[in-house]
Structures are given as structure tokens and as C-alpha cells.
Amino acid sequence: MFRRAFLSSGVVSRVCLLGRTRSLFTMQLKNKEFQALFTDGLKRIAELFKENNFELRIAGGAVRDLLNGKQPQDVDFATTATPDQMKNLFQAAGIRMINNKGEKHGTITARLHEQNFEVTTLRIDVLTDGRHAEVEFTTDWEKDAERRDLTINSMFLGLDGTLYDYFDGYGDLKNRKVRFVGNAAQRIQEDYLRILRYFRFYGRVAKEPENHEPETLKAIKDNAKGLGAISGERIWVELKKILTGSHAAHLVTLMYDLNVAPYIGLPINGNLEELKRVWMNAQHLSAKPVTILSALFRGQDDVNTLDLRLKISKEEKNLGLFLVKYRRDLVKDTNEVDCLKPYRDFVIDSREPDSLVRVCELLRYQGEEQLLAQMKTWSIPRFPVSGHDLRKIGISSGKEIGTMLQTLRDLWKKSSYSMDKEELLSLVKRD
Structure with missing residues (x-):
């Protein structure tokens, strides 16, 4: 360095x-x-x-x-x-x-x-x-x-x-040492946000994860409650930089050990083992701060609690809610030749404009580096059949059109989105 x-x-x-x-x-x-x-x-x-x-x-x-x-x-x-x-x-x-x-x-x-x-x-x-x-x-x-x-x-x-x-x-x-100027406790009491700045710069400068001076850690622990009076916006700026720096899993664990976590919106019973696993897998994949932090959350209530304290953006909150909801349910199917199929199907079925971005963050969370590389180059295909196409071949009932469109969409997905309009319409049974 x-x-x-x-x-x-x-x-x-x-x-x-x-x-x-x-x-x-x-x-x-x-x-x-x-x-x-x-x-x-x-x-x-x-x-x-x-x-x-x-x-x-x-x-x-x-x-x-x-x-x-x-x-x-x-x-x-x-x-x-x-x-x-x-x-x-x-x-x-x-x-x-x-x-x-x-x-x-x-x-x-x-x-x-x-x-x-x-x-x-x-x-x-x-x-x-x-x-x-x-x-x-x-x-x-x-x-x-x-x-x-x-x-x-x-x-x-x-x-x-x-x-x-x-x-x-x-x-x-x-x-590659991080020290406060003079007396650590005095520097911290001048601005309690300096606790997080210490962690942030430690992640940027220190080579080893556990090379802290004992008196520095004591000063942080003794003054952690001072962070309770610091605005959530200021805390979030520093926390994001900590999460994307080196030693992030160690530093967040240290925040729990030093009783910093409760004052900055982190869950009381954060899943530190999951955080360590996710950070190890995702640290070289340019994961967003919320992606790493979501590993701590045991449920969506933890995301809402964090938002109340730190005033994170709507986009960040929605990403956290998405990751907590789908990190176990939306996973690659090892029985499929195309392991990306569950993720691609999710994007195809989703009505959210940023579903592809969220799925890529989920792949980072899961440490799926190869699948992520493939997903990033994937262009979302457009389903080739519309209700107008069905009306042109004689189907007039709105309910029947809806049912048929879903059936054709399922067939199109099974074909890995390769079937074109003519092939799909040829499968429609007409009275």
C-alpha cells in the first residue's frame, strides 16, 4: 500500500x-x-x-x-x-x-x-x-x-x-496503524462520530484485522452511547464506507463487542456468522453496503428498524427487504443445466424496473461469482405474444386470453425464452 x-x-x-x-x-x-x-x-x-x-x-x-x-x-x-x-x-x-x-x-x-x-x-x-x-x-x-x-x-x-x-x-x-491524536477518549468526546471514523480508516489503512491499541478500544466502549445523539444520516455515511472497506466483518463484530451496535441501528441479535460468510464471499464482487449489512438481519423487521435510525434511501431499504426475503428461496437449481434459470425467471416475472439489479446483488450476497458474470451480460428478452395476437386468431374472452397468455409464458420460459411468436401461437388450441 x-x-x-x-x-x-x-x-x-x-x-x-x-x-x-x-x-x-x-x-x-x-x-x-x-x-x-x-x-x-x-x-x-x-x-x-x-x-x-x-x-x-x-x-x-x-x-x-x-x-x-x-x-x-x-x-x-x-x-x-x-x-x-x-x-x-x-x-x-x-x-x-x-x-x-x-x-x-x-x-x-x-x-x-x-x-x-x-x-x-x-x-x-x-x-x-x-x-x-x-x-x-x-x-x-x-x-x-x-x-x-x-x-x-x-x-x-x-x-x-x-x-x-x-x-x-x-x-x-x-x-499501517490507526491512532487517535493524543488522548483517544478526549478526541471521541469532541465528536462521537469519530468512533465510526476510526473503524472506517482502520478498514482503509490497517493490514491486519486485529491490530488495535487496547486503550483505543476501551475509549470506544466507554463512549459508545454518545453515538445515540448523532444523526442517522451522518452515521450511515460512515457505516457504508466501513462495509465496503477491508476487515468489514471483523469491524462490525467489534462494534457488537464494544456495544456500539445498539446506538447505530444494528439489530440486537445480529447474525454475525452469516455476515462473516457473506463478506468473505462478496468482498471482491463490489457488493453494495446494504448487501453486506443484510447478512446481519434475521427478518424484514430488522431492515425497518435500521431505516428508522439511519434514514436510508428508499432504494436501499427495498434492496434490504428483497435480500432478506429471497436469499434462501431464490437459489440456483443444481438439477438444471442452466443454473441461472430461477434468477432469470424471477426477473421475467417481476414487474419491478430494477429487478435485474436486485437479483445481481442477491448473487453477490450468495457469492455466485460466475453466475453474476453471466447475469450482468444478459439482456432481458421480451415475451413475444400479446393479448392482441390472441384476439387476431379468434380468442375473445378476457379470462381465456389471460389464462392462455400465462400458459404460453410458462412454455416460453421452459424453452429458455427461445420460442418465437409463431411457435407459441401454433400451440394454441382453437375451437
């Missing part, structure tokens, strides 16, 4: 500030992913901050991605400039600002050369309630890093390629 991407070795410096000694690890990053960030828009933004004597660095997840040799999808920036100072310098330069709903938390978004640049003032959380924070702006990069959740998310990257790492995030990333 970790790629060597540097031209210079790291340096640890210790600086004494107000009687406090702090360590700062720095090194120079010069990989192609970093160089690719420097569009005309970023060059202009960088010049503007430099001209006005404000520091500007890349922050958070983008730094982690760049250190891993990945091109970041989103790049956030941090600065010593206040929101008012940013607005003044952007206005003076004729740069448009958009979506400034985050201004009270220090975020200003500039729009330049068809690209958005989200820049946030360095800050300290002065008051938190486990969900929201009141912030105070600062020019101290370490203080901003200290308020972040995980060490691997607390690093900054200067636009000259210098990495600024106050809490050994680089070392943790190299060693």
Missing part, C-alpha cells in the same frame, strides 16, 4: 514554545501526484497568499493520499489567514467565492479556472458537545493538528513539498 515517494529524508526538530517542547517531523515530497495538483488555478491561489504573507498548506486526507502515491479526489487547504482576510484578498484579486456556509468555522471556497479551492483558517475547538464545536481561529499549525481525529489525518503539506507532521502520522501511515 505505502509507496516511497520522497527525494529527501525526514528531519525531526524540537521547538520550545511557551515552556512546551514539541516535535516536528519534516521531509520533502516530490512525487508526480503532488506535481499534478499545480493547475493554473492553484498556482494563482498560492501566489495570492504568498504576496499577502499568509501561509497556505494542503491539509487532511489529501496529504495522506499523496503520501500513499494516490491522486486525491478532493484537496482541502489550511491557512493562517482569517475568513475576513481571505475574503478581502479574493475580492481584491477579482476571484469569485461560492458556498460560504462554512464561514463561521473558518472555511472560504474560491472558484477559479473552473476549479473550487476550499480554504480553512487554522482553528481550535474551544467548546464541543460531541456533535458540534465552537471554534477560535489561530495561527499555530500544531494546535490545529492537535484538534484533528487521527494522526494520519493531522499532517500538512506545504506547497513546496514540505511535510509537517506533529504526531507521527507519517510513521503510523508507513506502519
Whole structure:
């Protein structure tokens, strides 16, 4: 996972500030992913901050991605400039600002050369309630890093390629270790959603499924009930990412062990053995999060309970209900030459527009990789006979037409949908 991407070795410096000694690890990053960030828009933004004597660095997840040799999808920036100072310098330069709903938390978004640049003032959380924070702006990069959740998310990257790492995030990333910044319980109590963020990043970073620090697990267990006050929508965003990452079955089991499950809508008596089996079979089949999660459910009531807590989408809820209902009943028939026949017949008989998508998810749930590959390339055939065709050959009774259409449809299905209109109509008995 970790790629060597540097031209210079790291340096640890210790600086004494107000009687406090702090360590700062720095090194120079010069990989192609970093160089690719420097569009005309970023060059202009960088010049503007430099001209006005404000520091500007890349922050958070983008730094982690760049250190891993990945091109970041989103790049956030941090600065010593206040929101008012940013607005003044952007206005003076004729740069448009958009979506400034985050201004009270220090975020200003500039729009330049068809690209958005989200820049946030360095800050300290002065008051938190486990969900929201009141912030105070600062020019101290370490203080901003200290308020972040995980060490691997607390690093900054200067636009000259210098990495600024106050809490050994680089070392943790190299060693594929996930740790909270400073005291785990304190970080969690600032925002209880960080419990799920810990699990999410563990699934993205850690190599082994059970390499957790005991004090981290204790902090999670002691504070699990705090998740009860977090909105279902925020929880679902994180849970979906956990379910599609590595070690998902282990992490969900851990949620039960640490008493997290009851506060995030998971069933009290979740079927963990089924979850482990399904995840093992489906982890390489790009299964949807609900597909994996449905293995926990023992009945459709569990799906409804989850929906009440997490406000999942209608599509997600319907998929969960479908999987719980058909995972045992709709299975391949090993006595048939065509093992896909039960699934194809289901799609043919279904009136739901997304039945094919749901059946493909069922095949992922069941771990039927070969059948899934065949199903994905299958074009749904159209039944060739209509009521109008029957009327043309003399059948006028509506009831008789309905019965005959069903009979012909059954014959067509038995032929693996190969019989055409003429063949089917030739079997119709006329008085």
C-alpha cells in the first residue's frame, strides 16, 4: 500500500514554545501526484497568499493520499489567514467565492479556472458537545493538528513539498496503524462520530484485522452511547464506507463487542456468522453496503428498524427487504443445466424496473461469482405474444386470453425464452 515517494529524508526538530517542547517531523515530497495538483488555478491561489504573507498548506486526507502515491479526489487547504482576510484578498484579486456556509468555522471556497479551492483558517475547538464545536481561529499549525481525529489525518503539506507532521502520522501511515491524536477518549468526546471514523480508516489503512491499541478500544466502549445523539444520516455515511472497506466483518463484530451496535441501528441479535460468510464471499464482487449489512438481519423487521435510525434511501431499504426475503428461496437449481434459470425467471416475472439489479446483488450476497458474470451480460428478452395476437386468431374472452397468455409464458420460459411468436401461437388450441 505505502509507496516511497520522497527525494529527501525526514528531519525531526524540537521547538520550545511557551515552556512546551514539541516535535516536528519534516521531509520533502516530490512525487508526480503532488506535481499534478499545480493547475493554473492553484498556482494563482498560492501566489495570492504568498504576496499577502499568509501561509497556505494542503491539509487532511489529501496529504495522506499523496503520501500513499494516490491522486486525491478532493484537496482541502489550511491557512493562517482569517475568513475576513481571505475574503478581502479574493475580492481584491477579482476571484469569485461560492458556498460560504462554512464561514463561521473558518472555511472560504474560491472558484477559479473552473476549479473550487476550499480554504480553512487554522482553528481550535474551544467548546464541543460531541456533535458540534465552537471554534477560535489561530495561527499555530500544531494546535490545529492537535484538534484533528487521527494522526494520519493531522499532517500538512506545504506547497513546496514540505511535510509537517506533529504526531507521527507519517510513521503510523508507513506502519499501517490507526491512532487517535493524543488522548483517544478526549478526541471521541469532541465528536462521537469519530468512533465510526476510526473503524472506517482502520478498514482503509490497517493490514491486519486485529491490530488495535487496547486503550483505543476501551475509549470506544466507554463512549459508545454518545453515538445515540448523532444523526442517522451522518452515521450511515460512515457505516457504508466501513462495509465496503477491508476487515468489514471483523469491524462490525467489534462494534457488537464494544456495544456500539445498539446506538447505530444494528439489530440486537445480529447474525454475525452469516455476515462473516457473506463478506468473505462478496468482498471482491463490489457488493453494495446494504448487501453486506443484510447478512446481519434475521427478518424484514430488522431492515425497518435500521431505516428508522439511519434514514436510508428508499432504494436501499427495498434492496434490504428483497435480500432478506429471497436469499434462501431464490437459489440456483443444481438439477438444471442452466443454473441461472430461477434468477432469470424471477426477473421475467417481476414487474419491478430494477429487478435485474436486485437479483445481481442477491448473487453477490450468495457469492455466485460466475453466475453474476453471466447475469450482468444478459439482456432481458421480451415475451413475444400479446393479448392482441390472441384476439387476431379468434380468442375473445378476457379470462381465456389471460389464462392462455400465462400458459404460453410458462412454455416460453421452459424453452429458455427461445420460442418465437409463431411457435407459441401454433400451440394454441382453437375451437
